[in-house]
Amino acid sequence: MNKIFRSVLVGAAAASIAFIGAGAAGAAPVGNGGATPNIVGGSKAPATPWAVQLIFQKTGQSGSFGCTGEAISADWVLTAGHCVKGVSGMKVYYSNVTPASGENIAVDNFYSQPGNDVALVHLSKSKQLDSYPALTDSYKVSTSDTGLIMGYGHRANDAVADGLYQAKQKVIGSSSDTAGGPAIHLQGVDGSANRGDSGGPLIIGGKIVGVASTVDSLPGASTTGKANYASVTNARQWIKSTSGV
Incomplete structure (x- = not known):
């Protein structure tokens, strides 16, 4: 069974639970099976102001969660639908x-697309950036494609990441997200999605075509794990009508 991959944080440190973090990876030698200071493959991402961390509380649960x-x-911020459920x-x-750490802005509303693991969060005050990522209008799944995933999720063997990481993944077909909507099925080329990466982007052709929804299984220290990214194409009209973007 596929698993959603949000992560839970207790105090300032991240601790793993049964949910799995969506999408990023970082340079990690795979070998002795012990926790390493490196993520599950990939590399440290360059400064990316639009790639944000979502830290939240859930009704009836202790601690804080991260996506x-x-x-x-x-x-407006785009993320996975399961990241805003019960928040x-x-x-x-x-x-x-x-x-x-550093600058943060509170969210004043959440919106989820029915039947798709895609969500939008609205900021309580505007935060202007120099640039924003492009969203696809009509991506068609192709097994000849390779994309880039990014996120703040755990590294190899659930070691806590120290920042934003990225990794290459190849498209291996179509699948479903945790809400039952269409998804892009991926397999790691040099890195795997892990806990805390939920909602992170899949970038193909310079545009975001998916957001991290589930992994097929926890990657451990594998750099070739499989993941399912909810289709932005399927959500595109809803994103436009909700956010104007």
Whole structure:
């Protein structure tokens, strides 16, 4: 069974639970099976102001949870639908360093697309960036494609990441997200998605075509794990009508 991959943070440190973090990876030698200071493959991402951290509380649960998101305008952030389910409060952090620190803005509303693991969060005050990522209008799944995933998720053997990481993944077909909507099925080329990467972007052809929804299984220290990224194409009209982006 596929698993969603949000991560839970207790105090300032991240601790793993049964949920799995969506999408990023970082340079990690795989070998002795012990926790390493490197993520599950990939590399440290360059400064990416629009790649944000979502830190939130859930009704009836203790501690704080973390997901990855994409600032798509001064007022809106794109993420996974399961990252906003049952949330009682959320802050968006614009630092690419973990644990989340520095400038943050509270969220004042959440919107989820029915039947798709895609969500939008609205900021309580505007945050203007120099640029924003492009969203696809009509990506068609092709097994000849290779994309880039990014996120703040755990590294090899669930070691906590120190910032934003990225990895290459190849498209291996179509699949379903955790809400039952269409998804892009991926396999790691040099890195795997892990806990805390939920909502992170899949970038193909310079545009975001998916957001991290589930992994097929926890990657451990494998750099070739499989993941399912909810289709942005399927959500594109809903994103436009909700956010104007």
